[in-house]
Amino acid sequence: MSIIAFVDSYQKKIKKSAFEVVSYAKNIADQSGKGLKVVAFNVDDVSELEKYGATDIIKVNDAQLDAFSAKTYAEALLSVTEGSIYVLSHSNMGSSIGAFLSIKKQATLITNVLSIPSSMSPFTVKRKSFSGKGIMEVTAATDQIVVTVMPNSFGAQEAAGTGSISEASATTSGNTITVNSIAETSGKVSLKEADIVVSGGRGLKGPENWGMVEELADLLGAATACSKPVADIGWRPHSEHVGQTGIALAPNLYIAIGISGAIQHLAGVNASKKILVINNDPEAPFFKAADYGVCGDAFEVVPALIEKIKAAKA
Amino acid sequence: MKILVCISSVPDTTSKINFTTDGKEFDKNGIQFIINPMDEFSLTKAIFLQASAGATVTVLGVGDASIEPVLRKALAIGANDAIRVNGTAIDSNFVAAQIAKVVKEGAYDLVLTGKESLDYNGGVIPAMVAAHTDYNFINACVGLEVDGTNVTADRDLDGSRESVSFTLPAVVAGQKGIVEEKDLKIPNMRGIMQARSKPLNVVEPTDASASLTVVGYEKPVAKSAVKMVSPDNLDELVTLLREDAQAF
Numbered sequence: 001m002s003i004i005a006f007v008d009s010y011q012k013k014i015k016k017s018a019f020e021v022v023s024y025a026k027n028i029a030d031q032s033g034k035g036l037k038v039v040a041f042n043v044d045d046v047s048e049l050e051k052y053g054a055t056d057i058i059k060v061n062d063a064q065l066d067a068f069s070a071k072t073y074a075e076a077l078l079s080v081t082e083g084s085i086y087v088l089s090h091s092n093m094g095s096s097i098g099a100f101l102s103i104k105k106q107a108t109l110i111t112n113v114l115s116i117p118s119s120m121s122p123f124t125v126k127r128k129s130f131s132g133k134g135i136m137e138v139t140a141a142t143d144q145i146v147v148t149v150m151p152n153s154f155g156a157q158e159a160a161g162t163g164s165i166s167e168a169s170a171t172t173s174g175n176t177i178t179v180n181s182i183a184e185t186s187g188k189v190s191l192k193e194a195d196i197v198v199s200g201g202r203g204l205k206g207p208e209n210w211g212m213v214e215e216l217a218d219l220l221g222a223a224t225a226c227s228k229p230v231a232d233i234g235w236r237p238h239s240e241h242v243g244q245t246g247i248a249l250a251p252n253l254y255i256a257i258g259i260s261g262a263i264q265h266l267a268g269v270n271a272s273k274k275i276l277v278i279n280n281d282p283e284a285p286f287f288k289a290a291d292y293g294v295c296g297d298a299f300e301v302v303p304a305l306i307e308k309i310k311a312a313k314a
Numbered sequence: 315m316k317i318l319v320c321i322s323s324v325p326d327t328t329s330k331i332n333f334t335t336d337g338k339e340f341d342k343n344g345i346q347f348i349i350n351p352m353d354e355f356s357l358t359k360a361i362f363l364q365a366s367a368g369a370t371v372t373v374l375g376v377g378d379a380s381i382e383p384v385l386r387k388a389l390a391i392g393a394n395d396a397i398r399v400n401g402t403a404i405d406s407n408f409v410a411a412q413i414a415k416v417v418k419e420g421a422y423d424l425v426l427t428g429k430e431s432l433d434y435n436g437g438v439i440p441a442m443v444a445a446h447t448d449y450n451f452i453n454a455c456v457g458l459e460v461d462g463t464n465v466t467a468d469r470d471l472d473g474s475r476e477s478v479s480f481t482l483p484a485v486v487a488g489q490k491g492i493v494e495e496k497d498l499k500i501p502n503m504r505g506i507m508q509a510r511s512k513p514l515n516v517v518e519p520t521d522a523s524a525s526l527t528v529v530g531y532e533k534p535v536a537k538s539a540v541k542m543v544s545p546d547n548l549d550e551l552v553t554l555l556r557e558d559a560q561a562f
Contacts, residue, residue, distance in 0.1 A: 008472070010471075010472070010473060010474060015472070067478070068471060068476075069451075070441050070444070070451055070453070071444070071445065071448075071451065074445075090437075091472040092429075092453050092454045092469075092470060092471055092472050093471060093472055095436075095437050095438055095441070095453075096438075096441045096451070096453045098438065098441075099410075099438040099439075099440075099441030099442045099444075099445060100441060100442075100444075100445045102407070102438075102442065102445075102525075103410075103442055103445035103446060104445065107525075108407075108525040108526060109406060109407065109436075109438060109442075109525070110526065111406075111435070111436045111437060111438055112435050112436070112437075124529060128435055129433065129434050129435060129531070130325070130331045130340075130432070130433055130434075130435070131432050131435060132534065133330075133331040133533070133534075134331050134333065134340075134531050134532070134533060134534075135531065135532050135533070135534060136434075136528055136529075136530070136531050136532075137528070137529040137530050137531075137532075138526045138527065138528055138529060139526070139527045139529055140525065140526065141523070141524070141525045141526065141527065142525060148438075176450055176480055176481070177450065177452070177478050177479075177480050178478060178479045178480065179476050179477070179478050180466070180476075180477040180478060180479055181476070181477045182474055182475070182476050182477075183474065183475045183476075184473065184474050184475075185470065185473060185474060185475045186473035186474075190472070190473040191473070192472060192473070193473075196561055219562075220561055220562055221562075232495055238456070238490055238491055239470065239475070241490075244327050244432055245327065245351045245352065245432070245490065246490075248435075252559065252560070252561075253555070253559045253561050263327070263328055263330070264327045264328065267327075270534060271534070273559075274558070274559040275537075276551075276555070276559075277540075287540050287542075288537075288540065289537060290537070290540045291537060291538075291540060291541060291558075291559075292540065292541050292542075292543060292551060292554055292555075292559075293540045293541070293542045293543065294542070294543050294544075294545055294548075294551060295542065295545070296545030297545075300545065301545050301548070304545075304548055305548050305551065305552070308548050308549060308551075308552045309552055309555070309562065312552050312556060312562075313562055
């Protein structure tokens with residue numbers, strides 16, 4: 001049976017994490033010598049998936065799938081293809097579908113996966129635990145497996161080859177969730193999937209000072225975020241709260257401005273590939289977790305940094 | 315309305331995490347255990363529904379006797395009674411099977427949980443319980459209103475927020491927003507005294523196998539020493555961002 005990759009999408013467009021999921025699934029398919037099938041629901045254009053090794057793409061267009069329901073999605077996925085290993089993103093959507101798949105198929109569910117498997121039989125892989133303060137290696141007890149990949153942990157990897165795109169009709173027991181309204185909570189760049197995140201803390205002294213955070217983020221094509229106290233005070237929305245009780249991230253670069261680095265915040269960002277900390281307190285614990293540090297007044301450092309990056313990009 | 319709130323007992327968020335020297339187990343020495351913060355938001359919502367809709371609130375935990383202080387705290391916050399499934403929480407498959415059995419036997423209308431526990435971070439038990447019970451399910455709930463059997467809820471869906479409607483019975487996985495942090499219930503002395511006499515029923519686990527075996531634990535690779543850059547020499551930082559971090 002094939003390896004199945006599920007494509008996360010939003011308003012008929014493929015999410016960035018889906019390319020990573022396809023890359024991960026292709027790696028497993030190559031390792032195991034099995035075929036790869038990529039399934040997308042209600043997506044307008046799936047051709048970009050081919051760049052990442054998707055040679056067998058199944059498109060499902062069905063009004064029942066307009067409202068997200070984990071049960072309906074899992075049923076639809078199982079109705080169009082059968083696989084031995086299902087790969088999804090560890091997003092709210094992907095992990096919910098993965099849970100339903102695992103129960104319906106009596107498969108082993110492994111979430112928050114950080115790397116490719118060290119063994120295919122038995123399937124053995126590393127996953128996040130303790131909010132990033134630990135990593136655990138686990139082995140699956142069954143041959144049927146559902147994997148959810150932590151965004152930005154494996155990366156999207158282009159692979160040569162062209163494929164076929166087919167359309168299929170899904171069978172479900174019916175969707176019982178109705179969507180009344182949708183509002184975007186991310187800025188221009190989705191926080192959880194962003195390559196670069198610029199984040200502000202209480203050191204920024206007030207919401208009126210977020211302009212320079214947004215300007216730096218715009219310049220770098222980054223998402224914006226904040227520490228928990230900032231969200232609690234109401235300077236920024238909770239949807240931007242990064243940390244142990246907020247969103248956990250693994251961007252290529254995390255820029256922390258005016259954030260001291262409490263253990264709960266570090267837990268949410270310590271999977272970042274590189275961390276830059278800008279803080280005027282030389283004793284800020286965040287410096288110990290950083291790759292680059294600037295000890296100085298954020299209100300002087302950040303505008304100057306913006307100008308220098310602009311000049312370097314010109 | 316019968317509400318079941320599933321509680322996980324997790325290390326305090328300020329805990330430094332250690333593993334046994336052979337890397338096979340989590341080292342509990344010196345760790346203070348608390349109600350999983352995301353569960354606490356859902357518990358508080360249940361207590362609000364207890365007051366506004368006359369609901370009964372049962373809290374449920376899967377674990378040995380060491381999790382009882384956490385269940386007693388939930389009783390002190392206002393839950394009517396508690397159930398402890400006397401088993402070791404081996405993996406999400408095992409725990410979800412235990413919760414689903416209690417849900418079916420108790421015919422609960424609404425199952426509230428946290429979106430994720432802060433120890434093993436699976437974030438899948440609520441959906442697994444819904445799959446076992448065939449209840450409606452929404453994840454990452456940041457707003458919940460119940461009117462009879464009709465539910466309206468707000469959920470985070472990875473960059474968007476949706477208002478959705480569905481009917482009970484349902485499993486709802488909550489997080490901050492289902493109630494605000496300032497509204498979290500703190501046990502008072504009266505609640506603590508009452509909790510001592512509230513029922514805490516211990517039931518034996520149903521037969522369910524774990525599907526995962528832990529090979530071992532490790533800590534993330536420690537970062538090398540920070541490269542400090544003078545605020546007067548930001549050109550050096552720009553070079554690092556461009557060439558080392560490949561930020562632009």
